[in-house]
Amino acid sequence: MLTMSSESAPDSQATQEFVTRIGRRIRTLRKQRGWGVQQLADAAKLSRRMLTDIELGQANPSLATVDRVALALDTDFAALALPENDAPGAEAEGTLVWEARDGSTALLLGATENPRAELWRWTLTPGGRYDAEPDRPGAQEIHHVLAGRLTLALETGPQMVGPGQSATIPSDQQYAYLNEHTEPTVFMRVVSGA
Numbered sequence: 001m002l003t004m005s006s007e008s009a010p011d012s013q014a015t016q017e018f019v020t021r022i023g024r025r026i027r028t029l030r031k032q033r034g035w036g037v038q039q040l041a042d043a044a045k046l047s048r049r050m051l052t053d054i055e056l057g058q059a060n061p062s063l064a065t066v067d068r069v070a071l072a073l074d075t076d077f078a079a080l081a082l083p084e085n086d087a088p089g090a091e092a093e094g095t096l097v098w099e100a101r102d103g104s105t106a107l108l109l110g111a112t113e114n115p116r117a118e119l120w121r122w123t124l125t126p127g128g129r130y131d132a133e134p135d136r137p138g139a140q141e142i143h144h145v146l147a148g149r150l151t152l153a154l155e156t157g158p159q160m161v162g163p164g165q166s167a168t169i170p171s172d173q174q175y176a177y178l179n180e181h182t183e184p185t186v187f188m189r190v191v192s193g194a
Contacts, residue, residue, distance in 0.1 A: 015099050020057040022066055022080045027055040029073045043072035063098060064133040078111030078118055094121060104128040104179075120189040124150070124179035135171040139193040142168045148185030151178040161187070 030040045041051040045068060053059035054069070061069075063077070070077050082095055094107030102125045109119045124130065143150060144166040152159040152169055153176040161167045169175065171191065179185040 015060060015096065016057070018081065018095060018097055019054075019060055021083065022061075023055045023057040025080045026051075026069055026073070029075065030055075033073070040069070040072060044069045062133075067135075076111070076113070076116055078108065078116075079113075081108055082111065098130070100125075100128060100130075102128055104130065106130070115192065118189075118191040120191070122177065122185075122187050122189055124148075124177060124185040126179055126182050126184065128177075128179045128185070130177045132171070132175050132177070134173050134175075135191075136193065137172045139171045139191070140168055141171045141192070142166060142190040144188045146186040146188065148179060148183045149181050150185050150187050151180050152176075153178055 026040075030037070035043075037051055037055070038048050041048045044051065044065075046054075046065065050059060050061070050065075051069070054061050054065070066080060067077050070080050081097055094109040096105060097108045098104075098106040104124045105122070107121045109121055111118045122130075143152065143161055145161045145163050147163055149163070150161045152161065152167060154169060155173045155175070158178075159167055159169070177187075
């Protein structure tokens with residue numbers, strides 16, 4: 001489960017499009033269930049104010065928060081985040097879901113429903129870091145480094161993955177992605193069971 005460093009206003013146009021999309025979809029699904037804002041906020045363990053801001057596209061929720069709301073609505077992150085295939089302007093190269101002030105990015109490229117899996121492309125600038133929250137028990141991630149070197153900060157200790165190498169980790173633990181080097185790190189990420 002991913003998390004941005006803070007829940008605030010979006011930093012870029014692409015991030016604003018993502019925030020607007022998920023807010024609209026959350027509101028639609030909530031209303032289809034006949035739920036009020038407070039009912040969904042309670043189910044997702046959020047404040048009513050935070051959920052209202054998310055639905056209005058006025059908050060930049062952590063990816064972990066989006067995951068919690070998706071779970072409460074009996075859907076998944078990708079169903080809230082990805083554009084419709086036939087939507088005008090649907091991103092051919094992925095949906096920008098996270099962008100740090102240092103230029104680090106995470107693109108959601110696609111997802112499957114059964115079994116649930118997500119394909120991501122990440123870029124971490126030198127010194128870049130992304131802290132994640134634990135996923136559901138049994139969830140795991142596969143990382144394949146295309147360029148640079150990725151450090152996976154795990155509860156059991158750091159794991160270094162170099163160019164052309166892959167690593168699989170259980171993601172039901174605290175973990176982080178780090179680029180501790182002077183060149184950008186680009187890696188693919190597959191999430192299963194989250």
